[in-house]
Amino acid sequence: MAPRVVIAPDAFRGSLTADEVARHIADGLSSIRPDAEVLRCPVADGGEGTLAAALGAGFRRVAVRATGPTGRPVDSAIAVREGVAVVELADACGLARAGRLDPLGASSRGAGDLVRAALDRGCHKVVLGVGGSASTDGGAGMLQALGARLLDADGIAVSAGGAGLTQLSRVDLSSLDRRLAGTKIVLASDVDNPLLGPDGAAAVFGPQKGATDTDVRVLDRALTRWAELVDPQSVAVPGAGAAGGVGFAAIAVLGATMRPGIDVVLDLVGFRDIVEGTDLVIAGEGRLDAQTLRGKAVAGVASVARAFGVPTVAVAGSVTLASDGIARLGLSGTYALTDLEPDAARSMAEAGPLLQRVGRLVAGDWLR
Numbered sequence: 001m002a003p004r005v006v007i008a009p010d011a012f013r014g015s016l017t018a019d020e021v022a023r024h025i026a027d028g029l030s031s032i033r034p035d036a037e038v039l040r041c042p043v044a045d046g047g048e049g050t051l052a053a054a055l056g057a058g059f060r061r062v063a064v065r066a067t068g069p070t071g072r073p074v075d076s077a078i079a080v081r082e083g084v085a086v087v088e089l090a091d092a093c094g095l096a097r098a099g100r101l102d103p104l105g106a107s108s109r110g111a112g113d114l115v116r117a118a119l120d121r122g123c124h125k126v127v128l129g130v131g132g133s134a135s136t137d138g139g140a141g142m143l144q145a146l147g148a149r150l151l152d153a154d155g156i157a158v159s160a161g162g163a164g165l166t167q168l169s170r171v172d173l174s175s176l177d178r179r180l181a182g183t184k185i186v187l188a189s190d191v192d193n194p195l196l197g198p199d200g201a202a203a204v205f206g207p208q209k210g211a212t213d214t215d216v217r218v219l220d221r222a223l224t225r226w227a228e229l230v231d232p233q234s235v236a237v238p239g240a241g242a243a244g245g246v247g248f249a250a251i252a253v254l255g256a257t258m259r260p261g262i263d264v265v266l267d268l269v270g271f272r273d274i275v276e277g278t279d280l281v282i283a284g285e286g287r288l289d290a291q292t293l294r295g296k297a298v299a300g301v302a303s304v305a306r307a308f309g310v311p312t313v314a315v316a317g318s319v320t321l322a323s324d325g326i327a328r329l330g331l332s333g334t335y336a337l338t339d340l341e342p343d344a345a346r347s348m349a350e351a352g353p354l355l356q357r358v359g360r361l362v363a364g365d366w367l368r
Helices: 018-032 050-056 089-093 109-120 140-145 162-167 178-182 201-209 213-230 242-252 261-268 271-275 290-294 297-307 323-329 344-349 351-366
Strands: 004-009 037-040 060-067 073-081 084-088 125-129 149-151 170-172 184-189 257-260 280-288 312-319 333-336
Touching: 004 018, 004 271, 004 297, 018 037, 018 050, 018 280, 018 351, 050 073, 050 084, 050 125, 050 261, 060 089, 060 109, 073 089, 073 109, 084 089, 084 109, 089 109, 089 125, 109 125, 109 140, 125 261, 140 149, 140 162, 140 242, 162 213, 170 213, 184 242, 184 261, 201 213, 201 242, 213 242, 242 257, 257 261, 261 271, 261 297, 271 297, 280 290, 280 297, 280 351, 290 297, 290 323, 297 312, 297 323, 312 344, 312 351, 333 351, 344 351
Parallel strands: 004 037, 004 280, 084 125, 125 184, 184 257, 280 312, 312 333
Antiparallel strands: 060 073, 073 084, 149 170
């Protein structure tokens, strides 16, 4: 009887999309076992690739003109199906859209543009994937796009970005889009950081967005002011620090429910239906390391497969996770591209052919 294999990788950031990763592995595997039934199921953990995963699962693409992180308009999109919209913050106002880093002035307004587009299409549920943001504005820009007014002591709107919040005197939420009251917001994220402090949005993620030590202090002070005026009780909620504080605004103001991004995406793509009766699952992400244990793509895929009694192997650009961590994930094996090509730069540049080789190795090891 021909084996059935599901290939469910996340993107290899800086190298290949999730769909490309799945396709290369499938090509290698099929060259050894052409009789195998191979299903490609690209996934994401709430960050970049979430929109693509939804579209690959049959959602309809709706083009949206949104505000980029530094204020310039960008051509973005949302995915819509049966009253549910999938919004990928990074596609509108993420680092890849920045052009230049602006840690103090970058805004999350584009995320609000996408949510509003979902409301315009009558969606009653919005999945908000928040990884990869370029801003640290506490979600202020997102709320402004949805109707909130953020004013200084003279009643003038504060400037965009986290630094503008230092001048904040009054937050007027009375003009928020009324349709939000009847809309369920699901915050898809693998980040459990609070909004403020040494583990908060500015301190942990600010430097990745170009923030200096001085910038981090300014941003943390600005977020403190923002939280005081919006909802001081939500600053310590796990996930409030996601996407530079977009998590805080989504939870405190929009009433969002937070779920691990990979779990949300696996539901969207119907992974549980696909994996049942499968002989092998191949998961994947750029790096298999300690962060994987905190709910990234491989962890989520392996967890569901294990519940159905299906063995999972993981393919990664590099594997630094110790054997006990691999056992905790329930993985039956791991394959690293750096084992085939030790030079990291070359491994990334030649990831496609290397993944095909891995596909052949997996077929020889598991599909005899």
